[in-house]
Amino acid sequence: MSDAAFNGLSVGVAVVCAAVAAGVALYRALRRGAPVGALDVIGAGAVAGAVALGTGIAFPGVNLFGLFRFAYLAAVVSAPLAAIAVLTLRARGRIRTTRGALVFTVAALAAPLCGAWSSLVEPRRLRVERAELVTGRDPQPAIRIGILSDLQTDLLESEYESRAIDLLMAEHPDLILFAGDLIQAEPSDLPRVLSRVRALIARLDAPGGVFFVHGDVDGWRGRENAVFAGTSVRVVTDALAHTRVRGRDVTIGGVSLEIRDLERSSPALETVRALEAAPDERDLRILLSHAPDAVYALAADSRVDLVVAGHTHGGQIVLPGIGPLLTLSRVPRIAAAGGLHQVESDGARHWLYVTRGIGMERMQAPRVRFLCPPDVSLLTVR
Secondary structure (H helix, E strand, C coil): CCHHHHHHHHHHHHHHHHHHHHHHHHHHHHHHCCCECHHHHHHHHHHHHHHHHHHHHHCCCCCHHHHHHHHHHHHHHHHHHHHHHHHHHHHCCCCCECHHHHHHHHHHCCHHHHHHHHHHHHHHCCEEEEEEECCCCCCCCCEEEEEECCCCECCCCHHHHHHHHHHHHCCCCCEEEECCCCECCCHHHHHHHHHHHHHHHCCCCCCCCEEECCCCCCCCCCCCHHHHCCCCEEECECEEEEEEECCEEEEEEEECHHHHCCCCCCHHHHHHHHHHHCCCCCCEEEEEECCHHHHHHCCCCCCCCEEEECCCHHHCEEECCCEECCCCCCCCHHHHCCEEEEEEECCEEEEEEECCCCCCCCCCCCCCCECCCCEEEEEEEC
16 A cells, blocks of 8 residues: 555545544434533443444554554544544533533543654654663773664655764764664655665764674565665675774674574574674673564573663554563663663573664554654763
């Protein structure tokens, strides 16, 4: 389904859901002469949500992210439209409402404000997330690691992507790790986007090098020269790389998305085992993966000091007391939400850093963030 067709379908679903919600909420008042109650309002929301999800399931070409778009529009567009209809009829004396129904109806009017914040403000509230990891090895110079992930650009907003690069480079990292999902664009736009991304990526530079692994939406794999030729970026998907930073040896193992399938042998698993088996006992060892699930590939006595990943976007939508609604990862939700955590695997605990990423899921997904601002990360390893 094209973007234009899907956007048209989204608007239609929002209008239908608003009409359905208003009709359900007003049924008792219009047909039975009873006041609209709190349960009527709650039931209206549930029915409208069911209509949104049912429409998405019924239409071919709508994926899981498309269902989220419909649910989001039902919450921030359909609900307040239905609330306005109820309040208008109440003001004209056509219906009565209970106090509970009035509270829920008025509360629905706040949804557009939350939607505006989530769509227009939070996604651009870019920040530098800082963390520090102290390893148990002999005293070594501190290394400042810059971490990027999930740019997912189509370069329609190049000023924003440029600001993300500027923020990271202003921190003067010793080493830069890019955990994938660089480009997410329509196939017809890809040639134009590849050349423009190259100019953006060429600004990434660090004394210890810049290392990249592919992510879910990097469908341009195999055309790396169009993006990375002439830049400092080195692709380490299913490969090992060695560098030296501040007089300290660093070994980096990059893994592909196959690392999520731990039931069979793959180049990704072979890379993990090679990283764990490297002979030097004093180097810093980092496993770079798009998916944080790579932490589960580590052996109990693994010599890997740190796993760096992205992919989750921190959940994009985080609710107080609940956390991220969706992370698409098997790691604990607190770790998938972003930051530095220890995750248990094979009876041992391993350090995992997950960046919340710079961009958002595109295509059919709602482009929103709530209580989960984007970030570039600076991790200091001492």
